[in-house]
Amino acid sequence: MTKARFESIGAYIPNKRVSTAELTASMNIPPQFDLEAITGIKTRSWKEDKDDSYTMAIDAANSCLENSKYEAADLDIIISCSIARFVGDCSYYEPPMSLFLKHKLGADKAIFFDVSNACAGMFTGLYLLESMIKAGIVKNGLVVSGEYISTIAETAVLEAKDIYDPQFGSLTVGDAGAAVILDKAVDDNDVIDCFNLISTPEYSDLAIGKPSNDSNRYAMYASNSKMHTEERLKIWPNFQIDMLAKEGKDFKSEQFDYIIHHQVGSKFVERLLKVGKEAFSAEQPESLNVLEKYGNTSSTSHFIVLYEYLKANKLKDKSKILMVPAASGFVTGFLSMSINNLAVK
Amino acid sequence: MGTIIKATGISTDNAIKSSNENAVAAGHQCIEAAGIDVNDIDLLINVGIYRDENMLEPAMAAFAQKGLGIKPDYIKSQPFNAAFSLDMMNSACGIINAIQTADAMFKSRQIKYALIVSGDAHPSNKDLESFPYATVGAAMLLEYTEDEKGFQNFSFKHSPTTEHSVRGYLDFNNLAEPAKERLTVDMPAQYKEKLLEFACESAEEYLTANNLDRQTVKLITPQAEEGFGHKIAQSVNVKDDAILDLYKEYGDAHSSALTMAYHLGAEKGLYNSNDNVLFVAAGAGLTSACATYTV
Numbered sequence: 229m230t231k232a233r234f235e236s237i238g239a240y241i242p243n244k245r246v247s248t249a250e251l252t253a254s255m256n257i258p259p260q261f262d263l264e265a266i267t268g269i270k271t272r273s274w275k276e277d278k279d280d281s282y283t284m285a286i287d288a289a290n291s292c293l294e295n296s297k298y299e300a301a302d303l304d305i306i307i308s309c310s311i312a313r314f315v316g317d318c319s320y321y322e323p324p325m326s327l328f329l330k331h332k333l334g335a336d337k338a339i340f341f342d343v344s345n346a347c348a349g350m351f352t353g354l355y356l357l358e359s360m361i362k363a364g365i366v367k368n369g370l371v372v373s374g375e376y377i378s379t380i381a382e383t384a385v386l387e388a389k390d391i392y393d394p395q396f397g398s399l400t401v402g403d404a405g406a407a408v409i410l411d412k413a414v415d416d417n418d419v420i421d422c423f424n425l426i427s428t429p430e431y432s433d434l435a436i437g438k439p440s441n442d443s444n445r446y447a448m449y450a451s452n453s454k455m456h457t458e459e460r461l462k463i464w465p466n467f468q469i470d471m472l473a474k475e476g477k478d479f480k481s482e483q484f485d486y487i488i489h490h491q492v493g494s495k496f497v498e499r500l501l502k503v504g505k506e507a508f509s510a511e512q513p514e515s516l517n518v519l520e521k522y523g524n525t526s527s528t529s530h531f532i533v534l535y536e537y538l539k540a541n542k543l544k545d546k547s548k549i550l551m552v553p554a555a556s557g558f559v560t561g562f563l564s565m566s567i568n569n570l571a572v573k
Numbered sequence: 574m575g576t577i578i579k580a581t582g583i584s585t586d587n588a589i590k591s592s593n594e595n596a597v598a599a600g601h602q603c604i605e606a607a608g609i610d611v612n613d614i615d616l617l618i619n620v621g622i623y624r625d626e627n628m629l630e631p632a633m634a635a636f637a638q639k640g641l642g643i644k645p646d647y648i649k650s651q652p653f654n655a656a657f658s659l660d661m662m663n664s665a666c667g668i669i670n671a672i673q674t675a676d677a678m679f680k681s682r683q684i685k686y687a688l689i690v691s692g693d694a695h696p697s698n699k700d701l702e703s704f705p706y707a708t709v710g711a712a713m714l715l716e717y718t719e720d721e722k723g724f725q726n727f728s729f730k731h732s733p734t735t736e737h738s739v740r741g742y743l744d745f746n747n748l749a750e751p752a753k754e755r756l757t758v759d760m761p762a763q764y765k766e767k768l769l770e771f772a773c774e775s776a777e778e779y780l781t782a783n784n785l786d787r788q789t790v791k792l793i794t795p796q797a798e799e800g801f802g803h804k805i806a807q808s809v810n811v812k813d814d815a816i817l818d819l820y821k822e823y824g825d826a827h828s829s830a831l832t833m834a835y836h837l838g839a840e841k842g843l844y845n846s847n848d849n850v851l852f853v854a855a856g857a858g859l860t861s862a863c864a865t866y867t868v
Contacts, residue, residue: 229681311629311630312629315742317744317745317746318742318743318744318745318746318757319627319742319743319745320740320741320742321622321623321624321662321741321742321743322622322662322664322738322739322740322741322856322857323664323735323738323739323740323857323858323860324662324663324664324857326663327663327731327735327857327858327860328735330731331734331735339670339729340663340729341661341662341663341666341667341670342661342662342663343659343660343661343662344629344630344632344633344659344660344661344662345630345631345632345634345659345660346630346631346632347630352659355657356659356674356677356678358681359674359677359678359680359681359682360673360674360677360681362677362680362681363676363677363678363680363681364680365673365676365677424655425657426647426655426656426657427617427632427634427635427638427656427657427658427659428644428645428646428647428648429631429635429636429638429639429645429658430639430645430646432631432635432636432638432639435630435631436628436630436631437628437629437630437631438626438627438628438629438753439626439627439743439751439752439753439755440752441751441753444745444748444752445745445752446629446752448630459648462648463647463648466647466648467647467655555630555631556630556631556635557630557631557632557635557658558631559631559632559635559657561657
């Protein structure tokens with residue numbers, strides 16, 4: 229069966245940074261905790277006045293097209309995946325963001341839809357697109373997310389009380405746009421090897437994003453301590469072990485060079501690496517992170533990491549990369565891929 | 574080989590004001606009608622647009638998956654017993670995108686059943702005149718068979734600009750109500766007229782391009798206003814005896830409209846084996862989506 233590959237990747241990272249010190253200094257109730265020490269996040273990327281979900285998606289898509297052999301007019305499908313869908317001060321339900329993007333980019337023949345799946349939005353878009361390429365329904369497609377999510381951090385600054393506050397986690401987020409074009413793999417050097425996602429909504433009420441009860445902004449209410457129990461974190465390795473076993477493989481034999489976890493915070497990534505090491509009985513690959521600079525850019529976070537490492541030319545040739553989503557819902561899984569020619573200009 | 578409808582369900586109870594509850598109620602009815610083991614559902618797509626409390630995350634599909642008891646927890650399940658759920662949004666055309674996506678998943682992955690649910694509601698869960706859509710839910714269970722039946726020839730079309738489109742959004746500049754109960758749906762005066770024109774044009778192009786027999790094909794259409802389906806049928810010269818006028822009773826069921834029309838039509842025995850049923854969706858954009866379903 230046909231396989232898919234990452235043909236190109238692009239990003240838009242706003243120039244504005246908001247430091248953890250700045251953010252906590254402006255909190256209504258002075259924090260009794262060292263947020264930077266807990267999360268490892270020194271600064272987070274932050275939307276500039278000109279930015280919204282739409283413009284960040286356009287800027288990321290254009291960046292991706294600059295790194296691609298395709299023009300917008302060549303695209304068979306556009307899938308927009310951001311959590312909020314802001315055009316100006318309005319968050320849209322219809323028409324879909326993907327239609328606005330299609331018109332602006334001039335992707336005349338592309339079919340389109342939006343997906344919404346919390347921080348697993350881009351993984352979801354890629355999962356569907358990979359299936360469509362494998363099934364021969366499309367030849368290529370653009371998965372894009374313009375993630376303007378810092379509004380929940382602003383709400384937390386006003387409303388969060390302490391480390392146990394359900395809005396505490398919102399202080400980690402940053403804004404960014406990311407885009408990926410997939411097409412058919414032509415060799416084994418650039419290919420999505422294995423890609424599976426799982427939703428386990430037993431505890432879906434533990435992380436809810438919606439307008440605040442107390443102010444005119446979105447807020448995120450998450451019981452991180454309950455959501456990130458060791459049992460919950462083990463869903464990823466247990467799921468990957470089972471899926472690999474179906475193909476007669478195991479984690480060690482996959483020989484991953486790098487692993488990219490969701491950029492929620494350094495302690496969270498460390499815990500996942502530990503859980504992975506124990507469950508797989510294998511050393512974990514080198515963990516790639518940009519959270520210190522950009523924070524948790526939600527649906528774009530793994531792709532901002534990949535983009536930054538490619539841009540800095542820090543990945544070795546013929547790399548095998550494992551990406552692990554972790555999103556409200558709870559959604560996890562794994563995307564493993566080989567890359568060789570994927571490059572950022 | 575094709576993706577076929579195993580069963581459908583709808584929820585039209587006026588007492589239910591929540592989009593999630595309607596999606597789950599329709600899903601229960603659908604699964605019960607199919608008589609399948611809920612653990613055999615591997616994919617759940619919610620195509621509803623307007624959410625309770627303007628919720629951003631998780632996906633509303635997560636609540637539907639939990640509400641329907643579809644493999645909610647991996648640890649407690651058997652290995653490989655995993656499901657994936659997501660929200661897909663494309664106004665009233667999302668149902669066709671979701672069917673095409675499920676078709677791709679059947680062809681490329683080992684999934685047994687895919688469930689598509691929908692439900693729209695005003696975020697306040699109140700009946701408000703400013704909300705132009707019906708608070709109903711629908712569910713469609715799909716499976717893949719080796720027969721030469723099922724959905725084929727998916728086609729999508731959009732107008733050159735969004736000038737005449739309905740626009741639904743949460744406006745953070747408008748402080749009239751708390752944001753979790755606030756919604757603006759701007760429907761231009763000519764929207765429904767333009768939508769009808771666009772749906773007719775799309776159906777006409779599709780019928781011609783796919784060489785469908787206009788004497789025998791049966792139509793499933795949006796119900797944006799009274800007589801909408803009949804007008805489309807007349808415009809494209811297709812018999813309209815299989816079209817149910819649902820607007821008077823239910824209003825505009827939006828993301829649930831096509832599933833609901835199929836469900837009620839099937840109940841009335843309108844579709845026979847080997848019939849070609851043309852699904853025509855049309856909504857914001859303007860956007861249309863067509864697919865042929867061979868029963």
